[in-house]
Amino acid sequence: MTNDTNLAAAEQNCAAAWHTLAPVMDLITPMALRVAATLRLADLIDDGVTGMAELAQRSGSDPDALGRMLRQLVVRGVFTEPEPDVFAVNELSALLRSDHPSGMRTWLDLDGFGGQMDLAFTGLLHTVRTGKPAWERVFGAPFWQHLDADPALHASFDATMSASPEYLTDAAGGYDWSDFRHVLDIGGGDASLLAEVLRARPWLRGTLVDLPDTVERGRQRLASEGLAERCELVGQSFFEPLPAGGDVYVLRGVVHDWDDDEAVAILRRCAEAAGESGRVLIVEAHGTSGDDPASFAEMNLRMLVLSGGRERTLDDYRELVARAGLRVTSTHVTPLDNVLIDCRPG
Ligand SMILES: C[S@@+](CC[C@H](N)C(=O)[O-])C[C@H]1O[C@@H](n2cnc3c(N)ncnc32)[C@H](O)[C@@H]1O
Helix, strand or coil, rough: CCHHHHHHHHHHHHHHHHHHHHHHCCHHHHHHHHHHHHHHHHHHHHHHCEEEEHHHHHHHHHHHHHHHHHHHHHHHCCEEEEEEEEEEEEHHHHCCCCCCCCCCHHHHHCCHHHHHHHHHHHHHHHHHHHHHHCHHHHHHCCHHHHHHEEEEHHHHHHHHHHCCCHHHHHHHHHHCCCCCEEEEEEEECCHHHHHHHHHCCCCEEEEEEEEEHHHHHHHHHHCCCCCCHHHEEEEECCCCCCCCCEEEEEEEEEHHHHCCCHHHHHHHHHHHHHHCCEEEEEEEECCCCCCCCCHHHHHHHHHCCCCCCCCCCCCHHHHHHCCEEEEEEEEEEEECCEEEEEEEEE
């Protein structure tokens, strides 16, 4: 081979490498998509604000910068530019409309919890080097502390947790509540699961335990659903002793927020409060069942980057609850892949 042929082959290899990695390498388009969602561009354009100058004015943007960003999205198939400086919504960008049932705009909004969660990944190198959550490095305070200091962000977090009500119905429907009178939802957020459980089961009463501000949001939800009379609200940390004597202590999406030692401490508090006759019910998703390795891998990394938590397999949960003095008596995987792990004193 001549030098020229070698050079041509090397250049081709180089181009092929860029082309092959492009779909998993690009940070520009994902960021542009999030900025478009945050500025509600799909809503504005669909409502007739299609010209660049007006679009910039209505979205509080710089016209030149906005145009450059929109054209990056246009070449990637999100939005179209039917004539110079005029933009239109197409099938892909329609997914960014605020009224789209997927809630996609909220997930991508950089001012809300979804977008902030993505921005935490700019600290992934720190996480991989140290094993510590990137959140603190990127935002200056540990995850729960940061949320606590920013009520709007915390409310956005609560809303994200209770989005997709079909998952709540699926989780509540996967368990037999008929023997119980008193359900405690520990780290129960804005009471969306508790409300779901109580609504269809009039013989039950409930207690919501969460941090004080979150419990207040729960109070509003329970009142708006006419369930306030059947519920107590307790604003406290679940690392402190919990209200004793309940029939079942539910931890939905809580244990995976924490690394093993903290998770065991929370489970111990539940076990102490449940006593000899109570139960502890762990509800997790994201591939806990073993059926969705992609979801497991993504959430396992996400939980570490955010709060230092982790996803676990069913065997991991068996070991974890044993450390808290509990034993798993049954497990159940629901149609939407919620995993219910029923525990008793062991
Ligand atoms: C991932 S969310 C799950 C919320 C709810 N269980 C659900 O399924 O939607 C975790 C919850 O733990 C609460 N939390 C975090 N730290 C806490 C603490 N130290 N004590 C009590 N609750 C806490 C948060 O406020 C949040 O509502």
